[in-house]
Amino acid sequence: MGVPSTMVNIRDLDPSASPLDYYGSELRRLREDAGLNQAQLGACVFCTASLIGQIENARKVPTRKFSLRLDVALETGGVFERLIGLVLRSQLPAWFQPFADLEKKAAYISTYQAQLVYGLLQTEEYARAVLGVRTEGDLDGKVAARMERQRILAKKNPPLIWVVLSEAVLHQEIGGKDVMRNQLERLLETKDQEWVKVQILPFSAGAHAGLPGSFTLLRFEDDPDIVYSEDFVQGHMTANPDAIREGSLRYDHLQAAALSVEESAALIARVMEERYGNEPRPDGRTVA
Numbered sequence: 001m002g003v004p005s006t007m008v009n010i011r012d013l014d015p016s017a018s019p020l021d022y023y024g025s026e027l028r029r030l031r032e033d034a035g036l037n038q039a040q041l042g043a044c045v046f047c048t049a050s051l052i053g054q055i056e057n058a059r060k061v062p063t064r065k066f067s068l069r070l071d072v073a074l075e076t077g078g079v080f081e082r083l084i085g086l087v088l089r090s091q092l093p094a095w096f097q098p099f100a101d102l103e104k105k106a107a108y109i110s111t112y113q114a115q116l117v118y119g120l121l122q123t124e125e126y127a128r129a130v131l132g133v134r135t136e137g138d139l140d141g142k143v144a145a146r147m148e149r150q151r152i153l154a155k156k157n158p159p160l161i162w163v164v165l166s167e168a169v170l171h172q173e174i175g176g177k178d179v180m181r182n183q184l185e186r187l188l189e190t191k192d193q194e195w196v197k198v199q200i201l202p203f204s205a206g207a208h209a210g211l212p213g214s215f216t217l218l219r220f221e222d223d224p225d226i227v228y229s230e231d232f233v234q235g236h237m238t239a240n241p242d243a244i245r246e247g248s249l250r251y252d253h254l255q256a257a258a259l260s261v262e263e264s265a266a267l268i269a270r271v272m273e274e275r276y277g278n279e280p281r282p283d284g285r286t287v288a
Contacts, residue, residue, distance in 0.1 A: 013058055019086040024058040026083065030074050031056075044073035061091055061141025064148065091138070091145035095234040102226055102237075104152050108219040110162045112201075112210045112254050115172065117183060118163050120150050121190065121198075126183040129175030153196070161196045164254045166210070167203050170271045181276035184268050191265045199258035200267050209253035217247050 015025040031041050031052070038056070039049035045066060054060035062070075067080035092100055103109065103120075111118050116130060127146045132139055152158060165187075173180055190196040201208060218226040224239040227247040238244075259267060 013056075018058070019083065019090045020061060021058045023062065023080070023083050023087050024056045026079065027052070027070065028056040030076055030079070034074050041073060045069040059138075061087065061138045061144060063140075063144050064088070085148070088141075088145045088148040091141040093234070099228050099235055099237055100149055102218055102220075103149065105220060105223075106159045106218040107221050108160045108162075109216065110164075110219075110251055111216040112164045112166075112214055112251060113169060114166045114210060114214045115169060116174075116214075117165065117169060117187070118161075118216075119146055120153065120161060121163065121186060121196070122146065123179070123183050123186050125179045126175055129179055158195045162255075163196070163198045164201055164210070164251070164258050165198065166201050167267070170200070170268060171275065173275075177276045181272055184272040184276065187268050188265055188272075191261065197261050198264055198268075199255060199261060200264040201254060201258045202267070205257045208257050209250040215247055215250075217244070217251060 013021045013025045013028075015022040031038070034041075036044075037049070038052040042049045042052050046069065047066070051060060055062050055066075062080075062084060064081075064084050067084040070076065070080045071078050089097060089100065109120075116122075117126060119127070122130070124143060124147055128139065128143045131142045131146065153161075170184065174183075187198055190198050201210065213229060215227060215229040218228065220226075225244045225248075226237055226239055227243050228235060228237045230236070258264070
């Protein structure tokens with residue numbers, strides 16, 4: 001027997017408080033309009049009544065897949081598909097949201113990363129390990145928000161993305177060997193994508209133009225270029241021509257010092273095999 005929605009722990013939401021609160025209030029309203037309790041709707045979208053309740057109470061961040069299933073089950077004409085982008089954007093740090101908005105509009109993205117794989121190329125498991133080090137709130141929501149950023153790669157005309165990674169990124173084991181093996185495999189897949197290029201800055205490069213830290217340049221069709229960098233507190237964006245000139249010059253030097261795309265792929269594959277490719281069996285032998 002289904003549990004009536006009135007018996008489930010419900011708190012009053014202020015729909016104007018946040019995109020997540022608005023999403024939850026709309027879900028509750030449309031579910032009740034459809035004459036369904038939380039368990040019945042959960043059965044329609046392949047989840048538990050508890051999860052429906054958590055989302056309605058703005059205690060859990062929904063995913064895009066969940067939102068698409070809601071639209072089908074409740075025949076809402078795409079209401080939740082339209083809302084989910086705002087909800088996931090709100091899960092990004094407030095200081096990062098303006099950059100994420102510009103990232104979606106950029107025609108060309110060039111980035112140097114000294115410690116981590118660039119967010120647009122991270123696997124879900126790698127992102128979870130990175131975000132799980134120090135995070136407040138719903139980790140699932142934070143991960144979903146990072147994955148949402150990657151939707152720009154599936155656009156009809158995606159931006160050209162050129163990534164220079166320090167070789168250290170390949171060796172810094174984040175999330176364990178399986179996670180790293182899958183992440184490096186993801187980097188190798190870009191070799192066949194004309195709009196994504198990855199170069200590795202090898203240890204042998206010695207002192208280089210990226211020593212001050214990671215940074216990203218965004219270029220647009222009609223708007224001024226942007227250079228973005230982060231410290232441990234927040235990010236910094238500027239369209240100052242001197243900063244853009246300095247960032248562009250540094251990036252040119254980094255590209256020149258980095259391995260070619262083909263050589264980089266070979267190094268990634270070698271590190272993947274040597275550091276993460278072989279797992280020990282219980283008997284001590286290894287398998288590929």
